Amino acid sequence: MAKLTVKIPEHEYDVHIGDQAYDLLTTVYGDQLKKADQICIIADEKVADLHLDKLTNAIQTLGVKFFVKVVPPGEACKTSSVFFDCHSFLLQNHFTRNSLLLAFGGGACGDLTGFVAATFMRGIAYIQCPTTILAHDSAVGGKTAINMPEGKNMVGSFHQPAAVLFHTPILETLPPREIRSGMAELLKHALISDGAWSEELLDNKQFVSPSVEWLSVELIKGIQVKAKIVEEDQFEHSSRKFLNFGHTFGHGVEAVCGFGGLSHGECVMIGMAFSLILSERHGLQPIGLADRLIGFAQRCSYTFKPIHENSFGSFLDYMKKDKKSTYGDLNFVLLQEIGHPYVKSVSEEECKIVFEELKNRTGADRNDG
Numbered sequence: 499m500a501k502l503t504v505k506i507p508e509h510e511y512d513v514h515i516g517d518q519a520y521d522l523l524t525t526v527y528g529d530q531l532k533k534a535d536q537i538c539i540i541a542d543e544k545v546a547d548l549h550l551d552k553l554t555n556a557i558q559t560l561g562v563k564f565f566v567k568v569v570p571p572g573e574a575c576k577t578s579s580v581f582f583d584c585h586s587f588l589l590q591n592h593f594t595r596n597s598l599l600l601a602f603g604g605g606a607c608g609d610l611t612g613f614v615a616a617t618f619m620r621g622i623a624y625i626q627c628p629t630t631i632l633a634h635d636s637a638v639g640g641k642t643a644i645n646m647p648e649g650k651n652m653v654g655s656f657h658q659p660a661a662v663l664f665h666t667p668i669l670e671t672l673p674p675r676e677i678r679s680g681m682a683e684l685l686k687h688a689l690i691s692d693g694a695w696s697e698e699l700l701d702n703k704q705f706v707s708p709s710v711e712w713l714s715v716e717l718i719k720g721i722q723v724k725a726k727i728v729e730e731d732q733f734e735h736s737s738r739k740f741l742n743f744g745h746t747f748g749h750g751v752e753a754v755c756g757f758g759g760l761s762h763g764e765c766v767m768i769g770m771a772f773s774l775i776l777s778e779r780h781g782l783q784p785i786g787l788a789d790r791l792i793g794f795a796q797r798c799s800y801t802f803k804p805i806h807e808n809s810f811g812s813f814l815d816y817m818k819k820d821k822k823s824t825y826g827d828l829n830f831v832l833l834q835e836i837g838h839p840y841v842k843s844v845s846e847e848e849c850k851i852v853f854e855e856l857k858n859r860t861g862a863d864r865n866d867g
Protein backbone atom coordinates (compact mmCIF):
# COMPACT_ATOMS: atom_id res chain seq x y z
CA MET A 499 0.00 0.00 0.00
CA ALA A 500 1.34 3.39 -0.93
CA LYS A 501 0.20 6.70 0.55
CA LEU A 502 0.55 10.27 -0.55
CA THR A 503 -0.70 13.39 1.22
CA VAL A 504 -2.26 16.29 -0.68
CA LYS A 505 -1.63 19.51 1.24
CA ILE A 506 -3.73 22.46 0.28
CA PRO A 507 -4.61 25.42 2.52
CA GLU A 508 -7.07 24.41 5.25
CA HIS A 509 -7.47 20.93 3.87
CA GLU A 510 -5.11 17.99 3.89
CA TYR A 511 -6.05 14.52 2.74
CA ASP A 512 -4.43 11.21 1.90
CA VAL A 513 -4.50 9.20 -1.28
CA HIS A 514 -4.01 5.46 -0.68
CA ILE A 515 -3.26 3.07 -3.46
CA GLY A 516 -2.84 -0.70 -3.39
CA ASP A 517 -4.63 -4.00 -3.00
CA GLN A 518 -5.94 -3.38 0.52
CA ALA A 519 -7.26 0.14 0.15
CA TYR A 520 -10.80 -0.68 1.32
CA ASP A 521 -9.51 -2.19 4.57
CA LEU A 522 -8.74 1.39 5.56
CA LEU A 523 -12.47 2.15 5.72
CA THR A 524 -12.59 0.15 8.94
CA THR A 525 -9.19 1.13 10.32
CA VAL A 526 -7.83 4.58 9.47
CA TYR A 527 -11.24 5.97 8.42
CA GLY A 528 -13.37 3.87 10.80
CA ASP A 529 -13.99 6.72 13.24
CA GLN A 530 -14.92 9.18 10.50
CA LEU A 531 -17.41 6.71 9.03
CA LYS A 532 -18.91 5.96 12.43
CA LYS A 533 -19.28 9.67 13.19
CA ALA A 534 -21.33 10.22 10.04
CA ASP A 535 -25.05 9.89 10.78
CA GLN A 536 -25.61 8.24 7.39
CA ILE A 537 -23.47 7.07 4.50
CA CYS A 538 -24.40 6.81 0.85
CA ILE A 539 -22.35 5.04 -1.81
CA ILE A 540 -23.04 6.66 -5.16
CA ALA A 541 -22.06 3.86 -7.52
CA ASP A 542 -21.58 3.62 -11.28
CA GLU A 543 -24.01 0.91 -12.41
CA LYS A 544 -21.42 -1.18 -14.24
CA VAL A 545 -18.93 -0.94 -11.41
CA ALA A 546 -21.64 -1.82 -8.90
CA ASP A 547 -22.52 -4.97 -10.88
CA LEU A 548 -18.89 -6.06 -10.92
CA HIS A 549 -17.48 -4.92 -7.61
CA LEU A 550 -19.98 -3.43 -5.14
CA ASP A 551 -19.50 -6.26 -2.65
CA LYS A 552 -15.83 -5.35 -2.23
CA LEU A 553 -16.81 -1.97 -0.85
CA THR A 554 -19.94 -3.00 1.07
CA ASN A 555 -18.19 -5.97 2.72
CA ALA A 556 -15.68 -3.54 4.17
CA ILE A 557 -18.31 -1.08 5.41
CA GLN A 558 -20.60 -3.78 6.79
CA THR A 559 -17.99 -4.83 9.33
CA LEU A 560 -18.24 -1.35 10.87
CA GLY A 561 -21.91 -1.78 11.64
CA VAL A 562 -22.90 1.68 10.35
CA LYS A 563 -26.05 2.33 8.32
CA PHE A 564 -25.44 2.94 4.64
CA PHE A 565 -27.39 3.33 1.41
CA VAL A 566 -26.41 2.64 -2.18
CA LYS A 567 -27.56 4.92 -4.98
CA VAL A 568 -26.77 3.38 -8.37
CA VAL A 569 -26.30 5.86 -11.22
CA PRO A 570 -25.95 5.26 -14.99
CA PRO A 571 -22.50 4.09 -16.09
CA GLY A 572 -19.83 6.52 -17.22
CA GLU A 573 -20.58 9.94 -18.67
CA ALA A 574 -24.35 9.29 -18.66
CA CYS A 575 -24.39 10.04 -14.91
CA LYS A 576 -23.09 13.61 -15.29
CA THR A 577 -26.48 15.13 -16.12
CA SER A 578 -28.63 17.60 -14.23
CA SER A 579 -31.40 15.02 -13.90
CA VAL A 580 -29.12 12.40 -12.28
CA PHE A 581 -27.64 15.15 -10.12
CA PHE A 582 -31.04 16.21 -8.76
CA ASP A 583 -32.14 12.59 -8.49
CA CYS A 584 -29.19 12.01 -6.13
CA HIS A 585 -30.20 15.04 -4.05
CA SER A 586 -33.79 13.78 -3.83
CA PHE A 587 -32.55 10.34 -2.82
CA LEU A 588 -30.49 11.87 0.00
CA LEU A 589 -33.34 14.13 1.16
CA GLN A 590 -35.93 11.33 1.08
CA ASN A 591 -33.60 9.20 3.19
CA HIS A 592 -33.07 12.02 5.71
CA PHE A 593 -29.42 12.73 5.04
CA THR A 594 -28.01 15.73 6.89
CA ARG A 595 -24.93 17.94 6.99
CA ASN A 596 -23.24 15.22 9.03
CA SER A 597 -23.68 12.58 6.37
CA LEU A 598 -20.93 11.21 4.16
CA LEU A 599 -20.83 10.16 0.51
CA LEU A 600 -18.58 7.61 -1.17
CA ALA A 601 -17.98 7.90 -4.91
CA PHE A 602 -17.61 4.43 -6.43
CA GLY A 603 -16.75 4.53 -10.11
CA GLY A 604 -14.56 6.25 -12.66
CA GLY A 605 -14.03 9.96 -13.19
CA ALA A 606 -17.63 10.51 -14.23
CA CYS A 607 -19.14 9.08 -11.05
CA GLY A 608 -16.44 10.87 -9.03
CA ASP A 609 -17.26 14.22 -10.64
CA LEU A 610 -20.99 13.74 -10.08
CA THR A 611 -20.64 12.57 -6.47
CA GLY A 612 -18.19 15.36 -5.71
CA PHE A 613 -20.64 17.93 -7.03
CA VAL A 614 -23.55 16.38 -5.09
CA ALA A 615 -21.35 16.50 -1.97
CA ALA A 616 -20.35 20.10 -2.71
CA THR A 617 -23.96 21.24 -2.97
CA PHE A 618 -25.98 19.02 -0.61
CA MET A 619 -26.88 21.25 2.37
CA ARG A 620 -24.13 23.62 1.14
CA GLY A 621 -21.46 20.95 1.30
CA ILE A 622 -20.82 17.61 2.98
CA ALA A 623 -17.81 15.29 3.14
CA TYR A 624 -17.08 12.62 0.54
CA ILE A 625 -14.48 9.95 -0.09
CA GLN A 626 -13.35 9.04 -3.58
CA CYS A 627 -13.10 5.31 -4.37
CA PRO A 628 -11.93 5.52 -7.99
CA THR A 629 -12.17 2.44 -10.23
CA THR A 630 -10.46 3.52 -13.47
CA ILE A 631 -6.87 4.31 -14.39
CA LEU A 632 -7.95 7.74 -15.52
CA ALA A 633 -9.37 8.46 -12.10
CA HIS A 634 -5.83 8.70 -10.70
CA ASP A 635 -6.18 12.13 -12.25
CA SER A 636 -9.81 13.02 -11.63
CA ALA A 637 -10.14 11.76 -8.05
CA VAL A 638 -7.40 14.07 -6.81
CA GLY A 639 -7.68 17.83 -6.83
CA GLY A 640 -11.30 18.51 -5.94
CA LYS A 641 -12.70 19.55 -9.31
CA THR A 642 -16.32 18.42 -9.51
CA ALA A 643 -18.85 18.94 -12.30
CA ILE A 644 -21.77 17.83 -14.40
CA ASN A 645 -22.36 18.45 -18.10
CA MET A 646 -24.88 20.74 -19.76
CA PRO A 647 -26.39 20.27 -23.22
CA GLU A 648 -24.24 23.28 -24.15
CA GLY A 649 -20.97 21.75 -23.03
CA LYS A 650 -18.97 19.43 -20.83
CA ASN A 651 -18.23 20.19 -17.16
CA MET A 652 -20.01 23.54 -17.45
CA VAL A 653 -21.57 23.46 -13.97
CA GLY A 654 -19.42 22.48 -11.03
CA SER A 655 -17.26 23.56 -8.15
CA PHE A 656 -14.06 22.91 -6.28
CA HIS A 657 -14.72 20.53 -3.38
CA GLN A 658 -11.84 18.44 -2.04
CA PRO A 659 -12.49 14.85 -0.92
CA ALA A 660 -11.80 13.68 2.62
CA ALA A 661 -9.68 10.83 1.24
CA VAL A 662 -9.00 8.85 -1.93
CA LEU A 663 -8.95 5.05 -1.72
CA PHE A 664 -7.60 3.48 -4.88
CA HIS A 665 -8.16 -0.30 -4.69
CA THR A 666 -6.02 -1.50 -7.60
CA PRO A 667 -7.41 -5.04 -8.19
CA ILE A 668 -10.60 -3.38 -9.41
CA LEU A 669 -8.69 -2.13 -12.46
CA GLU A 670 -8.46 -5.71 -13.79
CA THR A 671 -11.95 -5.55 -15.30
CA LEU A 672 -11.36 -2.37 -17.31
CA PRO A 673 -12.02 -2.72 -21.03
CA PRO A 674 -9.13 -1.88 -23.44
CA ARG A 675 -10.65 1.48 -24.40
CA GLU A 676 -10.70 2.60 -20.76
CA ILE A 677 -7.14 1.36 -20.26
CA ARG A 678 -6.04 3.46 -23.26
CA SER A 679 -7.96 6.38 -21.81
CA GLY A 680 -6.26 6.32 -18.42
CA MET A 681 -2.82 5.58 -19.80
CA ALA A 682 -3.00 8.66 -22.04
CA GLU A 683 -3.54 10.82 -18.94
CA LEU A 684 -0.65 9.07 -17.23
CA LEU A 685 1.57 9.87 -20.23
CA LYS A 686 0.33 13.47 -20.00
CA HIS A 687 1.51 13.67 -16.41
CA ALA A 688 4.90 12.35 -17.49
CA LEU A 689 5.28 14.69 -20.45
CA ILE A 690 4.53 17.82 -18.45
CA SER A 691 6.85 16.87 -15.61
CA ASP A 692 9.68 14.42 -16.24
CA GLY A 693 11.88 13.53 -19.23
CA ALA A 694 13.25 10.22 -17.93
CA TRP A 695 9.83 8.94 -16.89
CA SER A 696 8.34 9.95 -20.27
CA GLU A 697 11.09 8.02 -22.05
CA GLU A 698 10.34 4.97 -19.91
CA LEU A 699 6.64 5.11 -20.78
CA LEU A 700 7.22 5.69 -24.49
CA ASP A 701 9.48 2.60 -24.55
CA ASN A 702 7.26 0.44 -22.37
CA LYS A 703 5.65 -2.62 -23.93
CA GLN A 704 3.17 -2.90 -21.05
CA PHE A 705 1.63 0.47 -21.84
CA VAL A 706 -1.73 -0.79 -23.11
CA SER A 707 -1.84 -4.04 -21.17
CA PRO A 708 -0.40 -2.97 -17.82
CA SER A 709 -0.20 -5.35 -14.89
CA VAL A 710 -1.85 -4.18 -11.69
CA GLU A 711 1.54 -4.31 -9.90
CA TRP A 712 3.21 -2.06 -12.47
CA LEU A 713 0.22 0.26 -12.47
CA SER A 714 0.33 0.69 -8.70
CA VAL A 715 3.82 2.13 -9.05
CA GLU A 716 3.08 4.25 -12.11
CA LEU A 717 -0.20 5.69 -10.83
CA ILE A 718 1.50 6.97 -7.70
CA LYS A 719 3.91 8.91 -9.93
CA GLY A 720 0.96 10.37 -11.84
CA ILE A 721 -0.84 11.29 -8.62
CA GLN A 722 2.35 12.95 -7.34
CA VAL A 723 2.44 15.23 -10.37
CA LYS A 724 -1.23 16.09 -10.02
CA ALA A 725 -1.01 16.62 -6.24
CA LYS A 726 2.02 18.90 -6.51
CA ILE A 727 0.34 21.10 -9.08
CA VAL A 728 -2.93 21.23 -7.11
CA GLU A 729 -0.97 22.19 -4.00
CA GLU A 730 0.66 25.06 -5.88
CA ASP A 731 -2.49 26.28 -7.58
CA GLN A 732 -5.74 24.85 -6.28
CA PHE A 733 -8.00 27.13 -8.32
CA GLU A 734 -6.21 27.04 -11.67
CA HIS A 735 -4.82 30.54 -11.87
CA SER A 736 -1.36 29.41 -13.01
CA SER A 737 0.41 26.03 -13.06
CA ARG A 738 -2.80 23.95 -12.80
CA LYS A 739 -3.43 25.00 -16.38
CA PHE A 740 -0.54 22.72 -17.39
CA LEU A 741 -2.76 19.74 -16.61
CA ASN A 742 -4.75 20.79 -19.67
CA PHE A 743 -1.91 19.67 -21.93
CA GLY A 744 -3.61 17.92 -24.87
CA HIS A 745 -7.05 19.02 -23.68
CA THR A 746 -7.78 22.14 -25.76
CA PHE A 747 -7.91 20.18 -28.99
CA GLY A 748 -8.77 16.95 -27.13
CA HIS A 749 -11.99 18.43 -25.75
CA GLY A 750 -12.89 19.53 -29.28
CA VAL A 751 -12.44 15.95 -30.49
CA GLU A 752 -14.46 14.64 -27.56
CA ALA A 753 -17.32 16.98 -28.35
CA VAL A 754 -17.29 16.26 -32.09
CA CYS A 755 -17.33 12.52 -31.38
CA GLY A 756 -20.45 13.10 -29.30
CA PHE A 757 -19.16 12.47 -25.76
CA GLY A 758 -18.93 8.71 -26.01
CA GLY A 759 -17.60 7.69 -29.41
CA LEU A 760 -14.07 7.75 -28.05
CA SER A 761 -12.92 7.73 -24.45
CA HIS A 762 -11.64 10.95 -22.86
CA GLY A 763 -7.99 9.89 -22.87
CA GLU A 764 -8.13 8.70 -26.47
CA CYS A 765 -9.20 12.23 -27.40
CA VAL A 766 -6.45 13.66 -25.18
CA MET A 767 -3.88 11.54 -27.05
CA ILE A 768 -4.96 13.20 -30.31
CA GLY A 769 -4.84 16.54 -28.51
CA MET A 770 -1.30 15.89 -27.23
CA ALA A 771 -0.12 15.11 -30.78
CA PHE A 772 -1.73 18.41 -31.88
CA SER A 773 -0.02 20.31 -29.04
CA LEU A 774 3.37 18.78 -29.83
CA ILE A 775 3.20 19.80 -33.50
CA LEU A 776 2.25 23.28 -32.30
CA SER A 777 5.11 23.17 -29.79
CA GLU A 778 7.56 22.29 -32.58
CA ARG A 779 6.53 25.41 -34.44
CA HIS A 780 7.40 27.39 -31.31
CA GLY A 781 10.75 25.73 -30.69
CA LEU A 782 10.16 22.36 -28.99
CA GLN A 783 13.41 20.43 -28.49
CA PRO A 784 14.32 17.77 -29.41
CA ILE A 785 12.72 17.86 -32.85
CA GLY A 786 10.85 14.68 -33.64
CA LEU A 787 8.92 14.28 -30.40
CA ALA A 788 5.57 14.82 -32.11
CA ASP A 789 6.26 12.06 -34.65
CA ARG A 790 7.47 9.80 -31.90
CA LEU A 791 4.27 10.31 -29.94
CA ILE A 792 2.14 9.73 -33.04
CA GLY A 793 4.01 6.49 -33.89
CA PHE A 794 3.74 5.32 -30.29
CA ALA A 795 0.02 6.11 -30.15
CA GLN A 796 -0.66 4.25 -33.39
CA ARG A 797 1.30 1.20 -32.23
CA CYS A 798 -0.76 1.23 -29.03
CA SER A 799 -4.06 1.23 -30.99
CA TYR A 800 -4.99 4.87 -30.41
CA THR A 801 -6.94 6.21 -33.35
CA PHE A 802 -6.65 9.51 -35.24
CA LYS A 803 -9.73 8.80 -37.33
CA PRO A 804 -11.84 11.74 -36.10
CA ILE A 805 -9.49 14.31 -37.62
CA HIS A 806 -9.72 12.58 -40.99
CA GLU A 807 -13.50 12.38 -40.83
CA ASN A 808 -14.39 15.89 -39.63
CA SER A 809 -13.60 19.39 -40.80
CA PHE A 810 -11.34 21.76 -38.89
CA GLY A 811 -14.34 24.07 -38.44
CA SER A 812 -16.26 21.54 -36.37
CA PHE A 813 -13.37 21.22 -33.88
CA LEU A 814 -12.83 24.98 -33.86
CA ASP A 815 -16.43 25.68 -32.86
CA TYR A 816 -16.04 23.56 -29.74
CA MET A 817 -12.58 24.85 -28.90
CA LYS A 818 -13.95 28.39 -28.92
CA LYS A 819 -16.67 27.41 -26.46
CA ASP A 820 -14.15 25.83 -24.08
CA LYS A 821 -14.31 27.68 -20.79
CA LYS A 822 -10.52 27.90 -20.70
CA SER A 823 -10.35 30.01 -23.83
CA THR A 824 -10.50 33.75 -23.35
CA TYR A 825 -12.48 35.72 -25.90
CA GLY A 826 -10.92 35.58 -29.37
CA ASP A 827 -7.91 33.45 -28.40
CA LEU A 828 -7.26 29.75 -28.20
CA ASN A 829 -5.02 28.86 -25.31
CA PHE A 830 -2.82 25.80 -25.57
CA VAL A 831 -0.39 24.17 -23.20
CA LEU A 832 2.83 23.64 -25.17
CA LEU A 833 6.17 22.08 -24.24
CA GLN A 834 9.54 23.81 -24.49
CA GLU A 835 10.96 20.35 -23.91
CA ILE A 836 9.62 17.35 -22.05
CA GLY A 837 8.85 18.42 -18.50
CA HIS A 838 8.66 22.15 -19.32
CA PRO A 839 5.12 23.20 -20.17
CA TYR A 840 3.91 26.76 -20.80
CA VAL A 841 0.66 28.36 -21.94
CA LYS A 842 0.48 30.04 -25.33
CA SER A 843 -2.35 31.81 -27.04
CA VAL A 844 -2.58 30.78 -30.67
CA SER A 845 -4.48 32.18 -33.66
CA GLU A 846 -7.17 30.21 -35.46
CA GLU A 847 -5.09 30.36 -38.66
CA GLU A 848 -2.16 28.65 -37.00
CA CYS A 849 -4.45 26.00 -35.53
CA LYS A 850 -5.74 25.27 -39.01
CA ILE A 851 -2.18 24.79 -40.31
CA VAL A 852 -1.37 22.46 -37.42
CA PHE A 853 -4.60 20.52 -38.02
CA GLU A 854 -3.61 19.88 -41.65
CA GLU A 855 -0.12 18.90 -40.51
CA LEU A 856 -1.54 16.43 -38.00
CA LYS A 857 -3.68 14.92 -40.75
CA ASN A 858 -0.62 14.50 -42.98
CA ARG A 859 1.44 12.93 -40.25
CA THR A 860 -1.29 10.49 -39.23
CA GLY A 861 -2.34 9.64 -42.78
CA ALA A 862 -1.42 6.01 -42.26
CA ASP A 863 -3.91 5.69 -39.39
CA ARG A 864 -5.58 2.33 -39.81
CA ASN A 865 -7.03 1.95 -36.36
CA ASP A 866 -10.75 1.61 -36.02
CA GLY A 867 -10.66 2.96 -32.50
Ligand SMILES: NC(=O)c1ccc[n+]([C@@H]2O[C@H](COP(=O)([O-])OP(=O)(O)OC[C@H]3O[C@@H](n4cnc5c(N)ncnc54)[C@H](O)[C@@H]3O)[C@@H](O)[C@H]2O)c1
Binds near residue numbers: 543571632642672
Ligand atom coordinates in the same frame (compact mmCIF):
# COMPACT_ATOMS: atom_id res chain seq x y z
N1 LIG B 1 -12.33 16.20 -11.90
C1 LIG B 1 -11.23 16.17 -12.62
O1 LIG B 1 -10.20 16.76 -12.28
C2 LIG B 1 -11.23 15.36 -13.87
C3 LIG B 1 -10.03 15.10 -14.53
C4 LIG B 1 -10.06 14.29 -15.65
C5 LIG B 1 -11.27 13.75 -16.09
N2 LIG B 1 -12.42 14.03 -15.43
C6 LIG B 1 -13.70 13.48 -15.86
O2 LIG B 1 -13.63 12.06 -15.74
C7 LIG B 1 -14.57 11.48 -16.64
C8 LIG B 1 -13.95 10.28 -17.30
O3 LIG B 1 -13.67 9.35 -16.29
P1 LIG B 1 -13.17 7.87 -16.61
O4 LIG B 1 -12.26 7.88 -17.76
O5 LIG B 1 -12.70 7.33 -15.33
O6 LIG B 1 -14.43 7.14 -17.17
P2 LIG B 1 -15.93 6.90 -16.69
O7 LIG B 1 -16.15 7.22 -15.28
O8 LIG B 1 -16.78 7.59 -17.72
O9 LIG B 1 -16.05 5.33 -16.89
C9 LIG B 1 -15.81 4.78 -18.17
C10 LIG B 1 -16.48 3.42 -18.30
O10 LIG B 1 -15.77 2.46 -17.54
C11 LIG B 1 -16.67 1.74 -16.70
N3 LIG B 1 -15.87 1.32 -15.54
C12 LIG B 1 -15.40 2.08 -14.54
N4 LIG B 1 -14.63 1.35 -13.71
C13 LIG B 1 -14.62 0.10 -14.21
C14 LIG B 1 -13.99 -1.11 -13.82
N5 LIG B 1 -13.19 -1.16 -12.76
N6 LIG B 1 -14.22 -2.21 -14.56
C15 LIG B 1 -15.00 -2.15 -15.66
N7 LIG B 1 -15.60 -1.06 -16.11
C16 LIG B 1 -15.41 0.06 -15.37
C17 LIG B 1 -17.79 2.70 -16.44
O11 LIG B 1 -18.98 2.02 -16.12
C18 LIG B 1 -17.91 3.40 -17.78
O12 LIG B 1 -18.68 2.64 -18.67
C19 LIG B 1 -14.99 12.57 -17.59
O13 LIG B 1 -16.30 12.96 -17.27
C20 LIG B 1 -14.02 13.72 -17.30
O14 LIG B 1 -14.61 14.98 -17.50
C21 LIG B 1 -12.42 14.81 -14.33
Ligand SMILES: [Zn+2]
Binds near residue numbers: 683745762766
Ligand atom coordinates in the same frame (compact mmCIF):
# COMPACT_ATOMS: atom_id res chain seq x y z
ZN1 LIG C 1 -8.30 14.76 -18.92
